Every structure is written in structure tokens, then in C-alpha cells.
Amino acid sequence: MVTILSEVEEHAVSAVDGLWLTAGDAERVTGWTLKPEGMCRDDACVPLPSDMTRDGQVDVAAFWQRLGNPVLHDDTRQTWMLGIGADARNDALADLQAPDFTLPDLDGAPHTLSALRGRKVFLTTWASW
Amino acid sequence: MVVAVAEDSRGAEQARQWIEQAKPTYWSLIDADHRVADLYGMVNVPQAVWIDEAGRIVRPAETAGSTDHFRRMDLTTRTMTPEDQAARLAARKTYLDAVRDWVLTGKHALAADTARDKQPRITPDIALAHAHFRLGTWLRRHGKDDEAVRHLGEASRLHPDSWNMWRQAADLAAVGNAGGPEFWARVKALGDRPYYPPPDLPGFGR
Numbered sequence: 001m002v003t004i005l006s007e008v009e010e011h012a013v014s015a016v017d018g019l020w021l022t023a024g025d026a027e028r029v030t031g032w033t034l035k036p037e038g039m040c041r042d043d044a045c046v047p048l049p050s051d052m053t054r055d056g057q058v059d060v061a062a063f064w065q066r067l068g069n070p071v072l073h074d075d076t077r078q079t080w081m082l083g084i085g086a087d088a089r090n091d092a093l094a095d096l097q098a099p100d101f102t103l104p105d106l107d108g109a110p111h112t113l114s115a116l117r118g119r120k121v122f123l124t125t126w127a128s129w
Numbered sequence: 130m131v132v133a134v135a136e137d138s139r140g141a142e143q144a145r146q147w148i149e150q151a152k153p154t155y156w157s158l159i160d161a162d163h164r165v166a167d168l169y170g171m172v173n174v175p176q177a178v179w180i181d182e183a184g185r186i187v188r189p190a191e192t193a194g195s196t197d198h199f200r201r202m203d204l205t206t207r208t209m210t211p212e213d214q215a216a217r218l219a220a221r222k223t224y225l226d227a228v229r230d231w232v233l234t235g236k237h238a239l240a241a242d243t244a245r246d247k248q249p250r251i252t253p254d255i256a257l258a259h260a261h262f263r264l265g266t267w268l269r270r271h272g273k274d275d276e277a278v279r280h281l282g283e284a285s286r287l288h289p290d291s292w293n294m295w296r297q298a299a300d301l302a303a304v305g306n307a308g309g310p311e312f313w314a315r316v317k318a319l320g321d322r323p324y325y326p327p328p329d330l331p332g333f334g335r
Contacts (some may be wrong), residue, residue: 072261079240097186099169104158105161113180125134128137128147
């Protein structure tokens with residue numbers, strides 16, 4: 001089993017030869033589904049080169065990088081980080097729609113920014129350090 | 130509505146004393162992975178984003194009331210001159226008044242094109258830095274300190290403009306490091322560049 005950190009989640013999945021996952025695990029971790037035309041999400045499909053899939057498995061690290069996103073792993077290749085690339089970040093910023101997030105308060109209760117739609121929000125940061 | 134986010138990879142316990150003192154009636158959230166900084170392109174605290182009723186950004190990330198007067202403080206006594214202290218407080222008041230004006234009247238909200246132009250530009254190195262930062266803080270939470278330090282260091286190297294990354298990494302090495310001699314050397318190395326770039330609002334001399 002390896003641990004995969006995606007943008008907000010943490011998954012424990014079986015992987016071989018780096019980050020080859022079953023199509024089902026690949027979908028669970030990335031949100032993209034393996035289909036004959038490639039990897040698909042909503043209406044979009046990205047062709048998958050033949051060396052990124054075999055026997056119903058997907059090389060998720062290679063696929064993720066193909067999307068323009070960073071992929072990192074720890075020294076033992078037991079923990080992987082699927083990051084978000086600059087293009088996706090810049091597209092979201094140019095759109096001006098406030099990127100949504102859910103974060104806990106001191107008691108661990110989750111709060112989601114978009115729940116405040118209809119009110120002005122002063123989103124500010126600080127730190128103890 | 131105020132949403133105050135603590136960019137604190139040590140988690141809620143490190144932030145708790147400050148939040149409990151403030152007795153907030155607004156949302157006070159803990160952002161151990163610096164996710165908000167990643168999403169909004171923030172590089173320091175305090176930085177703020179103004180979001181309108183439709184959920185649109187009307188002022189991208191900018192310094193929220195702090196100034197560079199601290200750079201002139203006497204480091205032995207840790208005090209600023211009365212003039213600098215007064216100027217610092219005046220700047221904070223000017224900023225908070227601008228926030229209030231916006232809430233009450235909509236003043237200072239930027240047109241979409243202007244807001245878009247002012248959004249931070251995320252480079253591939255910055256995106257990679259955030260991935261290293263998240264992996265580093267995860268490894269640290271799981272007891273792999275040496276490896277974590279390498280990823281946090283790489284994050285800071287890839288995104289040298291991020292004081293959040295540098296100071297948080299220093300603080301994770303030892304509480305207090307984030308404001309130690311290395312911090313002051315790094316601030317001095319800015320030269321004429323600001324530590325807290327003033328916001329593009331009336332009264333900030335831009």
C-alpha cells in the first residue's frame with residue numbers, strides 16, 4: 001500500500017512499479033476514469049499514450065504529469081504527492097471566482113467558504129510563527 | 130463576514146492561544162497545509178482577499194494592514210520610534226477603514242479586468258513549491274523530520290518570494306526561529322524591496 005496525497009485528500013491504495021494503479025483506484029484518486037478514448041472527466045477526455053496503461057491499470061504518476069501537474073514522492077516511494085500545476089492555478093485566478101476550500105476551526109469543525117455566498121467575505125491570513 | 134485563516138502547519142494547538150484571546154465571532158480556521166496561500170497565491174501574512182456577495186474576487190491578495198516600519202526597529206530593545214509606531218497604527222486604521230467602506234458602500238472593489246491584472250502569477254516553480262511544501266509538512270507530521278526538512282527547504286528555494294514557506298519551515302525546525310537572526314538577515318537582503326508591499330488603496334502613498 002502507498003499513501004497518495006491529492007489536493008485535499010489522502011488515499012491508501014495498492015500500487016506497483018511506482019504509481020501503477022487499477023483503473024478504479026486511479027479514478028478514486030484523480031477523479032479521471034479510464035475509457036477506450038483515454039482518461040475522461042465530465043465531458044473531457046485526454047488520450048492516454050499506450051505506455052501509460054496496461055491490463056486495466058494506469059500509470060497515474062505519468063498521467064498526472066501529462067496533465068501539467070507536479071508529482072513528488074518520498075525517499076521510499078511509499079508516499080506520493082499529486083500537486084496542481086501552474087496553468088490550473090492561473091486559470092482559476094483569472095476566472096476571479098474565489099477558489100473554494102473547507103478548513104477546520106479550533107474544534108475541528110469544518111467550514112466551507114462557498115457557504116458564505118450572498119455575503120461579502122474578508123478572507124485574511126495570519127500565523128503564530 | 131470575516132474569515133481568518135491561520136497558516137500554521139503545527140496545527141490548531143499552536144494557534145489556539147491567539148484565537149482564544151481574540152474571542153472571534155467570525156470564522157477562525159486552521160490551515161496546516163497552507164492551502165489558502167496556494168489557492169490565492171499568497172506569500173506572507175497578513176494578506177487578505179476581498180470577495181463579493183457573488184463569490185467573486187474584487188481585490189486579489191494584498192498586505193492586510195501591516196507596514197515595513199518594523200524594519201527600522203531597534204533590535205536590542207525591540208522597539209520602534211514613537212513616530213514609526215504612530216505611522217504603523219495609522220496605516221492599519223486606514224486599511225481597516227477601507228475594508229469597512231467596501232462592506233458598507235462597495236467602494237474600493239476593483240473592476241474585473243483590474244482585479245484580473247492584479248492576480249498573482251503562478252509559475253511552474255511556485256506550483257512545484259506548494260507540492261513540496263505539502264509533502265514536507267505531511268512527512269513531518271508522520272515523524273520523518275529529516276526528509277521533511279529537505280522538502281520544505283526545496284519549497285522555499287523554488288518560491289523565494291514566499292515568506293510563508295520560509296518562516297514556517299524555520300518555525301517547524303524550532304519555535305522562535307521564524308523571527309530569529311536568519312529572518313532579519315533575509316529581511317535586510319530585500320534592500321529597497323518591501324517586505325509588506327503596500328496595498329493599492331488611497332492613503333498608502335503609491
